[in-house]
Amino acid sequence: NVAAEGCRFERTIDVPAEGLAAVEIASPKGGIAGVVVGPDGAPVSGAQVSATAKDAGPSAEAATTDDDGRYRIAHVEPGRYRLVAVKPGLAISVAPWVKVGDKETTAPTITLVEGMPHAFRFVDPSGAVVEPALLAALEEGGKSLLLEARRRDDGSWSFDHLPENARVGFCEGNWGTVVSVVQPLAEDPRTIVLAPDGDLNIRLDSGGMMAALAERARLEKDGTDVSGFYDQCAQRLGRPSLAAALLGVDGAHLSMAPGRYRLTVVGFDGAVFSREAEVRSGETTNVELSTE
Numbered sequence: 190n191v192a193a194e195g196c197r198f199e200r201t202i203d204v205p206a207e208g209l210a211a212v213e214i215a216s217p218k219g220g221i222a223g224v225v226v227g228p229d230g231a232p233v234s235g236a237q238v239s240a241t242a243k244d245a246g247p248s249a250e251a252a253t254t255d256d257d258g259r260y261r262i263a264h265v266e267p268g269r270y271r272l273v274a275v276k277p278g279l280a281i282s283v284a285p286w287v288k289v290g291d292k293e294t295t296a297p298t299i300t301l302v303e304g305m306p307h308a309f310r311f312v313d314p315s316g317a318v319v320e321p322a323l324l325a326a327l328e329e330g331g332k333s334l335l336l337e338a339r340r341r342d343d344g345s346w347s348f349d350h351l352p353e354n355a356r357v358g359f360c361e362g363n364w365g366t367v368v369s370v371v372q373p374l375a376e377d378p379r380t381i382v383l384a385p386d387g388d389l390n391i392r393l394d395s396g397g398m399m400a401a402l403a404e405r406a407r408l409e410k411d412g413t414d415v416s417g418f419y420d421q422c423a424q425r426l427g428r429p430s431l432a433a434a435l436l437g438v439d440g441a442h443l444s445m446a447p448g449r450y451r452l453t454v455v456g457f458d459g460a461v462f463s464r465e466a467e468v469r470s471g472e473t474t475n476v477e478l479s480t481e
Contacts, residue, residue, distance in 0.1 A: 219289040221262045223296035225254045225274045232258025233301060236276040240287070242268050265289050273336065274299040279350060281326065281336050304350035308341065308378035311359060318344050319361055319383055323425045327356045327418055345378035356413065359383075360422035360446075384447050384470035391441040391452065391464075392477050405455040406431050410448050454478060 225236045238260045239251040252260040254274075272284040279301040287296045311319045324338040324346050338346040338357075348357075363385055408416045408431055420430045434441045435454060447470045453463040462478035 218264050218266060219291050220265055220293040221270065221272070221287060221289060221296050222293055223260060223272070223284070223298065224258045225260065225276075225299045225301065226258055227276075227279065227301050228303060230300075232256070233274075233276055233279070234258060236260075236274050236279075236301065238262065238272060238274045238299070240265060240270040240272050242266070242270055261293075267291060272296055272299060274301060275336065275350070276301055277349060279303060281350065306347060306349050307351050307357075308345045308347035309338070309357065309359075310343075310345040310378045310380045311361075312380060312382055314382060314384070321346065321359050322361045323422055324357065324359050325418075325421075326351055327358050341378075343378075347378070358415070358418040358422075360418075360426070362426060386444045386446055387468040387470055388473040389441075389443045389445050389450070389466060389468055390473060390475045391435075391443070392475070406435055407453045409451040409453075410446070452476075452478065 221240055223238070225233045225238060227233045232254070234254055234256045236254045236258070237251050238254065240262055252262045254260045267290055269286050269288050271286060273281055274284075275281050281304070282299050282301045284297050284299045287294055309324070311321060313319055321338075326336045326338075326348055336348060338348050341347050351357075359381070406416065407414060408419055416431055420432075422428075423430050423434075428444075431443075434443055445468045447468055449465065449467050451463065451465045453461065455461055464476050464478050466474050466476045468474050
């Protein structure tokens with residue numbers, strides 16, 4: 190008999206004399222079902238619907254809507270998921286967070302809106318093309334990734350359909366930025382000139398350990414929450430996540446794209462430490478987090 194938190198699984202096995210046998214226990218899985226409609230409210234067939242777990246967790250397999258606009262994603266691990274629907278000629282659209290248990294969950298209706306294609310080319314100050322490690326459209330607020338771009342033959346990267354004022358996140362080993370998409374674009378592709386990252390060294394004004402405080406952390410760039418995007422970039426580049434970076438005894442060291450940032454850390458005792466800092470290309474900025 191094997192017990193697990195919140196549930197109990199039982200299986201009878203024969204134990205050989207020479208030792209214990211290994212037992213594999215499958216966790217219960219659920220599913221997500223729903224409907225996708227267009228701007229006019231009519232069902233949309235052939236739309237791709239994907240589910241991404243909260244906090245950059247594993248993603249479930251995508252599903253395609255049928256003639257009635259219905260879809261079903263099976264074998265989904267329990268947790269909270271963000272649903273994203275994509276249809277050629279229409280923009281990506283997002284449903285509210287969906288909580289999945291060990292049974293099928295009915296998701297809110299997803300309504301697609303009209304969008305436009307956008308393409309970007311990223312270059313360094315000398316004009317040399319910079320290939321992104323990650324280029325993706327961000328959810329409003331920058332917390333989650335909605336859709337990754339595809340590379341075109343001319344070296345640019347494109348999204349087939351983005352809603353107006355969508356935000357696009359870019360990162361590479363020595364570069365990084367978050368750009369705001371403004372419609373209509375004056376050029377195709379839009380050229381973004383990058384500046385090298387700067388360094389941000391963070392310490393506590395009390396001189397204590399960051400590990401004692403890092404229950405939650407929030408990173409904003411130019412007023413936009415980029416915490417989730419930072420962690421996705423860190424994972425892609427093999428670097429520590431934002432929370433992991435704050436566990437250093439002597440503080441934290443972050444490589445950041447140029448811009449104005451606000452870092453807010455909430456301690457386990459409820460204390461809130463926050464500070465704004467301007468990161469300049471190729472320079473090191475030292476800051477101390479102070480209580481609000």
